[in-house]
Amino acid sequence: MNLIIFGLGIVLATLAARPKINPTIRRTAIALQIGIFLIAPFITNTTAVLFDALTAMCIAYGWNFIGGYAGYAAFGNAAFLGLGAFVAAAFMSRQPGHPNWPWFVGIPLSVAIVAAVAGLLGLALLRLRGQYFSIATMGIFVAMPEVVNWDAFFGPHGVIPNFFGSGSLNFPLVRDAHVLGLTLTADQHLFYYLGLSTALTGLGLTALLSRSKFGYSLVAIRENEEAAEVMGVNATTSKVAAYMLSAALAALGGAVLGYKLTNITTEAEAFFSVANNLQMIIICLIGGIGTVWGPWIGAFVLFGIQELLRTFSSNLNFLEWQAVVFGTVFILVVLFLPRGLMLFIRSGERLTWRSFVKSLLKYRV
Amino acid sequence: MDFVQHIINGLLQGSMLALMALGFSLVWGILHIVNLSHAATIMLAAFLTYFLWSGLGLDPLLSLPITMAALFIFGFLLQKYVINFVMKAPPLTTFLLTYGIETLLVSLALRAWTADMRQSKPGYANTSLVIGNLQLPYTQLAGIVVSFGLTLLVYLYLDHTKAGRAIRAVAMDRVAARLMGVNISHIYALTFGIGAALAGAYGALLSTTNAFAPNSFSIYNILAFSIVVLGGLGSIPGVLMGGVTFGLVYEFAGTYLLSQRDVIIFGILILVLVVKPTGLLGREGYGGQ
Numbered sequence: 001m002n003l004i005i006f007g008l009g010i011v012l013a014t015l016a017a018r019p020k021i022n023p024t025i026r027r028t029a030i031a032l033q034i035g036i037f038l039i040a041p042f043i044t045n046t047t048a049v050l051f052d053a054l055t056a057m058c059i060a061y062g063w064n065f066i067g068g069y070a071g072y073a074a075f076g077n078a079a080f081l082g083l084g085a086f087v088a089a090a091f092m093s094r095q096p097g098h099p100n101w102p103w104f105v106g107i108p109l110s111v112a113i114v115a116a117v118a119g120l121l122g123l124a125l126l127r128l129r130g131q132y133f134s135i136a137t138m139g140i141f142v143a144m145p146e147v148v149n150w151d152a153f154f155g156p157h158g159v160i161p162n163f164f165g166s167g168s169l170n171f172p173l174v175r176d177a178h179v180l181g182l183t184l185t186a187d188q189h190l191f192y193y194l195g196l197s198t199a200l201t202g203l204g205l206t207a208l209l210s211r212s213k214f215g216y217s218l219v220a221i222r223e224n225e226e227a228a229e230v231m232g233v234n235a236t237t238s239k240v241a242a243y244m245l246s247a248a249l250a251a252l253g254g255a256v257l258g259y260k261l262t263n264i265t266t267e268a269e270a271f272f273s274v275a276n277n278l279q280m281i282i283i284c285l286i287g288g289i290g291t292v293w294g295p296w297i298g299a300f301v302l303f304g305i306q307e308l309l310r311t312f313s314s315n316l317n318f319l320e321w322q323a324v325v326f327g328t329v330f331i332l333v334v335l336f337l338p339r340g341l342m343l344f345i346r347s348g349e350r351l352t353w354r355s356f357v358k359s360l361l362k363y364r365v
Numbered sequence: 366m367d368f369v370q371h372i373i374n375g376l377l378q379g380s381m382l383a384l385m386a387l388g389f390s391l392v393w394g395i396l397h398i399v400n401l402s403h404a405a406t407i408m409l410a411a412f413l414t415y416f417l418w419s420g421l422g423l424d425p426l427l428s429l430p431i432t433m434a435a436l437f438i439f440g441f442l443l444q445k446y447v448i449n450f451v452m453k454a455p456p457l458t459t460f461l462l463t464y465g466i467e468t469l470l471v472s473l474a475l476r477a478w479t480a481d482m483r484q485s486k487p488g489y490a491n492t493s494l495v496i497g498n499l500q501l502p503y504t505q506l507a508g509i510v511v512s513f514g515l516t517l518l519v520y521l522y523l524d525h526t527k528a529g530r531a532i533r534a535v536a537m538d539r540v541a542a543r544l545m546g547v548n549i550s551h552i553y554a555l556t557f558g559i560g561a562a563l564a565g566a567y568g569a570l571l572s573t574t575n576a577f578a579p580n581s582f583s584i585y586n587i588l589a590f591s592i593v594v595l596g597g598l599g600s601i602p603g604v605l606m607g608g609v610t611f612g613l614v615y616e617f618a619g620t621y622l623l624s625q626r627d628v629i630i631f632g633i634l635i636l637v638l639v640v641k642p643t644g645l646l647g648r649e650g651y652g653g654q
Contacts, residue, residue: 073457075464128638131399131460135590136638139631142587146625274583278468281461320476327469334462335450363454365550 001044003311006053006304008036010297017293017345037196047192049307051260054192054199055253057299059276060283061202062249065242067281068290069215071222072126072239075134076141077250078277084114084251085258085271086148089169092259097162100172103194107255111248118247122240129225141277145266168265171258191260198252199296205245207292218242219290250280275323278330285333288340297341305329335360370499371616377505379612381570382592383605384512387519388563389589394599395536395556397456398448401463404585405470406561410436410568411577412478418485418572425485425573426507432569433562440561445554452553467586474579482576490573504573515566519559520601532556536599584627591634 015021015029041047059081066074088110094100101109125136148154154164174186184190209215217238220228229235254271258264266272279302287298306325310318336356344351385407392400410432417423417431443466451458484490493500523529534542535552543549571577588611596607611633618629 073460124635124639130456132594132638134457134460135399135587136635139587139627139634142584143625143628143631146627150625150628274468274471278464285461321472323468323472324476327465327467327472330465331447331462331469334458334465335447338451338454338458360450363452363458364450365452365553 002046002049003304003307005036005040005044005050006300006307009033009300010304012036013293013296013300014345017291017297017342018348019346020348034200041189041192047188049303051192051195053299053303054195055257056279056283056303057295058195058198058202058256059250059253060280060295060299061199061206062246062253063280064206064246064284064289064291064295065209065218065249066239066246068284068294069210069218069222070239070242071218071290072243073130073134073281074137074243074246075277075281076137076139076144077246077280078272078274079141079144080114080118080247080250081254081257081276082266082271083117083144083148084110084254085264086164086169087113087251088255089171089258089264090163090165092171093165093169094172095165095170098169103259107252107259110255111251114251115244115248119240119244122243123236126236126239126243141272145272148266168263171262171264173262174259187260191256194256194259198249198256199299201252202249203292203296205249206295209245210292214238214241222290273323275326278323278326282326282330282333285330285340286337288342288345291340291342291346293345294340294342297345301341302329371620372613373499373501375613375616376609377501377509377612378616379609380512380605381505381508381567381574381608382588382611383608384508384515384563384570385567385585386589386592386596386608387516387601387604388560388567389586390593390596390598390601390604391519391563392557392560393593395532396444396452396553398459398463398557399456399590400557400560401460401586402443402466402470403463403560403564403589404582405467405474406436406440406564407568407571407585408471408474408577408579408582409439410565411572411582412474412483412579413565414569414572415483415485418487424487425569426487426511429511429566429569433565436565436568437558437562439558441554441558443561444557445550448557449550449553471579471582478579480578480580482578482581483572484576485572487573502574504570508570508574511566511570515563516601516605519563522559523601528552528555584630587634588630591630591637594634595637 012029012033016026016033018026040050044050059077063074063077066072088106091099091101091109092103092106121140125133128136148164149166151158153159154162155166156162174190176186177184177190217228217233220231220233221235221238225235257270261270264271270276283295283298283302285298286301287294287296306318306322309325336359338359341351343349344355349355388406389400389403392398392403413432413435414425414428417428418425447466448459448462451462489503493502494506495501523533531542531547531552532555534545534547535549539549542552592607592611593604594607595610596603596605614633615626615629619626622629
């Protein structure tokens with residue numbers, strides 16, 4: 001069932017993304033899409049995979065701002081994902097010394113704090129270009145777990161004592177809800193809708209901003225930063241804003257992910273992990289970087305592939321093999337589909353074996 | 366006396382770090398690839414050395430040439446049959462591709478060899494040469510000898526052999542080199558192979574000095590990048606200087622300031638990138654030597 005939902009999501013998004021399509025068909029496709037995702041928890045047995053895909057999509061939409069539109073390939077957004085989860089947990093936890101605020105206070109607050117941190121880092125890092133910027137952001141990714149575990153700041157006698165609980169925190173548990181005679185269970189329904197709202201936030205922000213002055217200034221920076229500045233674009237402001245936005249969406253996804261998992265630690269594969277770091281970039285690459293529907297399609301393709309593999313290899317512990325799958329998909333996409341599926345959707349060109357071979361041979365020496 | 370010991374530790378570690386970054390610097394300076402599969406190459410060499418030692422009882426220093434040869438072949442084939450396909454693409458593409466290779470290799474290694482810590486421990490592993498109050502571990506002494514030896518060899522190879530001159534010609538001007546009859550794709554593969562062999566030598570040495578697991582190598586990509594940036598891209602003495610500086614800063618900052626090593630590396634990296642992006646002895650690529 002989940003596979004069918006992924007498939008419908010891809011097909012309907014493809015329709016919506018076609019540039020020369022009848023507006024009525026486009027609106028119908030989008031409405032149908034949203035309808036399907038609203039009723040999904042009632043027609044499928046488990047929404048766990050859908051939840052994962054939707055939060056990953058939100059994080060990928062974040063990466064898309066800095067890596068796609070602005071053309072600054074950040075490699076460390078998983079640091080903000082993890083930080084978002086930790087800050088949110090620190091505000092929401094019931095453990096002693098934590099305020100135990102509700103999620104609609106804790107998560108937005110965490111998003112704002114992470115965006116501010118990213119803004120400060122961005123002011124320094126965004127002076128760098130190309131690979132220098134990428135490696136520097138990768139440095140953030142490596143250093144962040146150490147910062148979260150740093151006794152001098154967050155230890156028992158630190159600046160903010162035990163804020164991060166020495167690298168391990170618990171979110172409060174969520175109870176099932178009863179609305180209009182329906183029982184909405186936490187995992188199947190409530191977290192799913194939270195995940196869906198993060199993905200829609202990402203999509204909405206991207207759709208809105210890509211056609212704004214801000215969006216165009218990012219594209220101008222990507223194409224030629226000096227020329228953009230001459231034309232009156234304030235490059236520093238735009239880049240830092242894009243970086244903050246990308247960190248904010250990563251933190252939002254991370255916080256929701258953590259809320260569902262309940263227990264978070266710096267060691268956990270679910271947060272400061274290479275797989276997370278890679279996932280958002282693969283999603284954008286598969287769909288097409290710097291596009292509104294790219295991450296949407298990319299996330300469903302990537303998680304669709306994973307779901308297929310899971311169906312056909314039931315005896316494997318899938319989480320252990322996730323990074324292997326990601327690495328393989330990543331290499332194949334870079335070699336065979338370097339400009340993403342959106343290129344084909346936009347140009348109306350057909351996706352055939354020949355187009356894969358053509359992509360492969362295009363840049364060889 | 367403590368102070369002198371720290372200086373010696375820093376120098377010993379630094380010279381090994383220079384060897385670690387040398388292959389990375391060659392590949393970056395000549396092929397213009399920021400090779401993020403560098404750390405995975407070191408990992409493969411460390412495991413190969415470990416298995417040769419634990420399985421066949423081969424001394425890590427004796428198996429060093431075998432490890433280097435194996436890694437050379439690995440690097441050569443990887444460049445020839447994978448990376449060469451994207452060499453003319455925008456720089457981000459090779460960057461992403463090597464990151465994918467890194468992730469694939471590390472995650473496969475984690476599945477095959479688990480996250481257990483391993484270390485090659487030949488008889489001399491935990492013994493030191495003692496001079497007065499100073500301790501010089503034998504494995505690290507071997508490291509410094511191998512390190513300087515290989516650096517010198519690379520220097521001579523680039524300057525005095527036909528293949529070395531071809532490599533430098535490609536770094537200077539790819540089109541002109543091709544017109545002079547240089548086989549570009551072969552030279553790329555050769556250079557990448559040499560880079561992998563050097564990473565292999567470091568991995569072999571590392572397997573005797575440190576305990577390691579597949580996921581303990583990720584820091585080396587950033588470290589190599591930082592060392593090359595600090596020393597300056599396209600300069601072999603620069604790599605040595607960058608490595609030794611890092612070794613010393615690591616040792617002193619780690620002892621007197623913070624135990625957060627990754628934060629230190631990150632701090633230095635940002636400082637260098639923002640203050641002097643061309644490094645201490647920097648020039649563009651290896652063409653200028």
